[in-house]
Amino acid sequence: MRIVVDLTRCQAYAQCVFLAPAVFELHGEEALLYRPDVPDEQIDRVRQAAAACPVQAILLGAEVSADAR
Ligand code: SF4
Structure with missing residues (x-):
């Protein structure tokens, strides 16, 4: 799974x-x-991290391409 962190946020x-x-x-x-390419065994942890980020700076999977538009 691809992720992007919005470092401005x-x-x-x-x-x-x-x-x-x-x-x-x-x-x-x-x-x-x-790591922008998340290995499968880390996906659950990364989802938790994205949910826990106080400023929602972590974009996951489909959100990555949506953000690039
Ligand atoms: S949890 Fe903190 S360090 Fe991680 S992306 Fe969000 S703001 Fe940045």
């Missing part, structure tokens, strides 16, 4: 990093790094 709250550390990583205080 992300406030580095790091909820996603706690919920899916294999996919999201914080460098320093506010630089979020992530």
